[in-house]
Amino acid sequence: MAEAADSDESLMRRYAAGDAAAFERLYLRHEMRIWRYLHRHTGNRATADELMQEVWFAVARDAPRYMPTARFTTWLFSIAHHRMIDAVRVSGRSMSLDELGHEAEAVVGQLTASPSAGPLAAAVVQDQAAALRRALDRLPAEQREAFLLHIEGDLGIEEIATITRSSYETVKSRLRYARSKLRELLEDHA
Amino acid sequence: MSDIPEEDDMDEVDRRYRRATALDESRPGETVRPAILSQARRLAAERLAQARDVADVQPAAQHRRWRRAALGTLAAAVLAGLLLTPRFREADVAPPSSAQTATPPNAPTVAPAMAPAAAPPPAPPSAAASASASASAFSASVSAARSSAALQGALAANRGSNPAMLARRLRRAAADGDMTVLRALLGGNDVDARDTDRRTALMLAAANGRGDAVRELLAHGADPRALDAQGRTALQLARAAGHVAVVEILERAGAASGEPP
Numbered sequence: 001m002a003e004a005a006d007s008d009e010s011l012m013r014r015y016a017a018g019d020a021a022a023f024e025r026l027y028l029r030h031e032m033r034i035w036r037y038l039h040r041h042t043g044n045r046a047t048a049d050e051l052m053q054e055v056w057f058a059v060a061r062d063a064p065r066y067m068p069t070a071r072f073t074t075w076l077f078s079i080a081h082h083r084m085i086d087a088v089r090v091s092g093r094s095m096s097l098d099e100l101g102h103e104a105e106a107v108v109g110q111l112t113a114s115p116s117a118g119p120l121a122a123a124v125v126q127d128q129a130a131a132l133r134r135a136l137d138r139l140p141a142e143q144r145e146a147f148l149l150h151i152e153g154d155l156g157i158e159e160i161a162t163i164t165r166s167s168y169e170t171v172k173s174r175l176r177y178a179r180s181k182l183r184e185l186l187e188d189h190a
Numbered sequence: 191m192s193d194i195p196e197e198d199d200m201d202e203v204d205r206r207y208r209r210a211t212a213l214d215e216s217r218p219g220e221t222v223r224p225a226i227l228s229q230a231r232r233l234a235a236e237r238l239a240q241a242r243d244v245a246d247v248q249p250a251a252q253h254r255r256w257r258r259a260a261l262g263t264l265a266a267a268v269l270a271g272l273l274l275t276p277r278f279r280e281a282d283v284a285p286p287s288s289a290q291t292a293t294p295p296n297a298p299t300v301a302p303a304m305a306p307a308a309a310p311p312p313a314p315p316s317a318a319a320s321a322s323a324s325a326s327a328f329s330a331s332v333s334a335a336r337s338s339a340a341l342q343g344a345l346a347a348n349r350g351s352n353p354a355m356l357a358r359r360l361r362r363a364a365a366d367g368d369m370t371v372l373r374a375l376l377g378g379n380d381v382d383a384r385d386t387d388r389r390t391a392l393m394l395a396a397a398n399g400r401g402d403a404v405r406e407l408l409a410h411g412a413d414p415r416a417l418d419a420q421g422r423t424a425l426q427l428a429r430a431a432g433h434v435a436v437v438e439i440l441e442r443a444g445a446a447s448g449e450p451p
Contacts, residue, residue, distance in 0.1 A: 015230070017432035018238035023230040027223075035218045036211065049219040053226055060230040064237070064429040067438060132210045151207055179203045186206060 008072030016063040023063075027056060030073070034080055037152040040136060041084055041144060051087055055080045070159075077153035078163045081145070135185035143178035146171055240430035257362065261371055357383030364391035364407060367400035372407075381412045388419040396424035396440060399433035404440065414445035 004010060006025070014022035034055060039048035058079050066075065136144060142164075149160045161171045356379050363372040372391075382390045392412040395403035404424070408414065414424055425445040428436040 013432070013434060015234060016237070016429075016434070018234045018241060020231040020234035023234065024227055027226060027230070031218070031223070035222075036214070036216075039216065045216075045219070049222050052218055052222050056226040057229055060226075060233050063233075064432065064434075064437070067434065132207060151204060182203045182207075186203070 009068040012063055012066050012068070012072060015060075016066065023060060026059075026072075030076060033152045033154075034076065037077065037080055037148050038084060040133075040152075041148055042087070043137065047087060051080070051083050054083050058083070073153055074155060074159045074163070077149055077155060081149065081163050131186055132182075135182050138185065139178050139181055142166075143174045143181070146174040147178040147182070150175060237430060237432070241432065243430075257366060258368065261368065265370075353379070354383075358385070361385060361389070361391045361394050364400065364403045365394035365398050367395070367398065367403050369402055369406065372403055376406065376410045381407060381410050382416055388417070390416050390418075390424070392416070393418055393422075393424045393427055396433065396436050397427040397431050399428070399431065399436055401433075401435050401439055404428075404436055408439070408443050414440055414443050 008026060008029070011022040011026045015026065035048060035052050038051045038055075039045060042048055042051070055076070059076065066072075136147075139147065145164065146160055149155050149163065150157075153159075155163070157168055157171050157175065160166075160175075161168045164171065166174075356375060360372065360375040360379055360381070360383065362368075363375060382392070384390060390412060392404060392407045392414065393416070395407060417423060418427075422430075423445060425437060425440040428440060
């Protein structure tokens with residue numbers, strides 16, 4: 001199967017052969033998706049930063065072992081998922097926005113309206129963003145995980161099932177319940 | 191299940207999430223990106239240095255063209271000898287005829303080791319006819335004979351059957367991916383014979399990305415866990431050079447088991 005020259009898989013091959021620029025392109029392409037996944041799951045900026053480095057260090061280190069049998073993003077989010085699980089285990093508790101106090105408010109505040117919008121529009125968007133954050137935080141961890149892997153990793157049910165070592169039906173169910181809960185919470189807010 | 195949203199509702203949830211995300215200005219800390227990219231650059235530089243090391247010790251990669259030409263010429267000469275010499279010899283012992291007076295009295299004789307496995311057809315009635323038949327037979331049988339046991343015998347005889355020399359030829363064939371010569375030399379020779387840097391044919395094939403040679407050597411019992419003088423396996427050499435397909439072959443062969451993480 002031919003690979004596009006700038007596909008993720010091609011960039012990984014080039015990096016494995018010593019092309020540092022290929023890694024930079026790859027990193028910039030996926031930086032925010034991975035960071036949002038980590039940040040919105042852990043709810044903690046410092047933890048997300050720390051995990052972010054661990055994930056990308058692992059990508060850089062294991063590049064020569066990478067086999068493009070699956071999409072690069074599946075591999076990448078699989079690393080992120082496992083790093084996050086390890087971090088949760090080490091911390092001995094589930095990370096949640098409820099525990100974060102001011103930082104949670106700060107995260108919510110970052111979901112602001114565009115600068116060109118008026119103060120009222122900004123307030124409305126900020127309010128909606130806050131509602132989304134609260135809704136995400138109220139999801140059970142497994143449902144939030146499935147939803148974030150889907151929405152940030154652009155992963156399908158089978159890929160999420162592989163990463164989380166769950167069955168296809170379980171993941172499908174988690175995704176549906178996650179969306180159902182989010183819809184309810186957002187409608188309540190509207 | 192009535193409490194589960196329909197697809198349109200699901201899409202709406204996704205859209206609302208993405209709208210909010212598009213406005214999200216939160217970013218990783220300022221030190222995150224430089225730290226990651228710096229580490230990535232360092233590893234890339236290390237890999238390039240390793241690849242250069244491997245290339246430096248692989249003259250085969252740089253002299254591939256003339257080696258192929260030399261081997262081809264040699265093989266052709268040997269095959270010509272295999273096919274033509276027996277006819278001259280038989281002409282020597284055949285009853286004299288007018289056509290055979292042109293045969294040199296001291297025509298070369300065939301060495302026992304060079305006797306072809308696939309014997310040539312019975313001697314033709316005259317030397318002229320023999321020469322003509324040999325010429326056509328030569329061109330017709332070159333490709334077949336290259337992979338035959340005759341080539342192995344011919345190569346062995348031509349090089350004096352010196353085991354060290356044959357082992358070196360084997361390593362070069364592995365590094366070049368010259369499957370004809372490699373297959374001819376594999377039977378009966380030490381597949382894991384080392385060079386002065388303790389590299390085996392498998393290591394050289396792996397470092398040069400010769401997947402077919404790697405498979406052939408593994409099929410002939412080459413040791414994928416053998417270490418060179420610097421403690422590197424064939425798998426590590428393949429990885430360092432970025433030969434992903436070869437890495438996969440070696441990992442499937444169990445070369446990764448027992449490897450340090």
